[in-house]
Amino acid sequence: MRCIFCKNDSSKSRSVEHIIPESLGNTTSILPKGVVCDACNNYFARKVEKPFLEAPALMSLRFHQAIPNKRSLIPPISGMLSPGFPVTAYRYTKRPFVGMIDVPSDAVEHIFQNDGGRLILPIGGQPPSDKIISRFLAKAAVETMAQRLLDTSGGIDYIVDRPELDPIRDHARRGNIPDWPHHSRRIYDMNETWIDEFGSEVQMVHESDILQTAWGEYFFVLAIFGLELVINYGGSEIEGYRRWLLENNGDSPLHIGKNKVNSRLRRATS
Ligand SMILES: [Zn+2]
Structure with missing residues (x-):
């Protein structure tokens, strides 16, 4: 087995990888051991997730939303x-x-x-730097693609061997592209509640998807408490996402088409 980031042998690796950190309430999006090797897992925890989670805006969010x-x-x-x-x-x-x-x-x-x-008590605060947000997204983007292919025979090898994914995995691993841009906007209030299929009021802690545009670009779209963050799988530009938004009335790809909210959840307050 090979790591989807460094491509080294990971068959002896022991740690599972949280695509979104546990400290942001993720208990479900987890890759089994070996998909990301222990060395990469540790590196991301220290150099990408820690500075992301410890930025004042995230500390405030974690406090106010009581995320353990x-x-x-x-x-x-x-x-x-x-x-x-x-x-x-x-x-x-x-x-x-x-x-x-x-x-x-x-x-x-x-x-x-x-x-x-x-x-x-302060609400909000200084967000993580653009570079840390971008690397955090790059890591989660590659891992989300791996998660989609987990049950496909040869799926993880496909991710490892795909040269088109080398720039984004290098960006996650080394941050060597200083200004790989991401798109950021709020799509609903952080306190927004939704009614689930059982009639319970719930909060959307995080949701994500991979958007494929009509002209063949792939974007990773993540929302954390209503803050939508988007990165391009294919390279360091985000124009294609802006263009997609213009053609789709500014709606979030997380909430239209196959992700139409009404089919799963409806907003409690509207
Ligand atoms: Zn690795």
């Missing part, structure tokens, strides 16, 4: 207790409120003497 990491912890967030005490807020499970707040002792005194401070 693989140790079942939700990352804490720094905030402010009015009129100006720095605090750290913690939460433990999927609850609508903050679990615990670390406050400096002078703030505690202030709260007792007054009516209590107002807790201000």
Whole structure:
């Protein structure tokens, strides 16, 4: 067995690969051991996923949406207790409120003497750099293609041997193309809820698909809590996706055609 990134023998590799990190709520999109070798798996965790997940915008998202990491912890967030005490807020499970707040002792005194401070926690924040987002997408794009071909005989070999995929896998592995562009936009609010086929209200944590355009380009389309991120499999340009959007009324490929939302889920608030 060979790794879909470095193409080295991976038959002794032990780790499974999460296409989207567990710390973004992924428990289902997982590649079996050996599809990505242990060395590549570790490298991506340290050099691509960690800087992605630890950008302030992602820390804030993980806190507010209460997404536990693989140790079942939700990352804490720094905030402010009015009129100006720095605090750290913690939460433990999927609850609508903050679990615990670390406050400096002078703030505690202030709260007792007054009516209590107002807790201000940031929403949003600095996103990961374009380069990290792009490499994160490149990794997930190649892995999603592998996932599609897992059950096909020779499918993983096909991915490994496909020269057209070499630029995108090199970009994921080395980041050697400094400005491989991606397309980013919000397609629904991060708190949007949907009704599933059982009538339960659910949140769309992440969804993804591969878009093939009429003129033969392939794009990987990922949405994380309504933030749609797109990368081109074939090279460092994104014009083809803009063109596709113009021809499709700006709809998301995740929600039209075969992915028409109404067939699976409907928006709870519309
Ligand atoms: Zn590898």
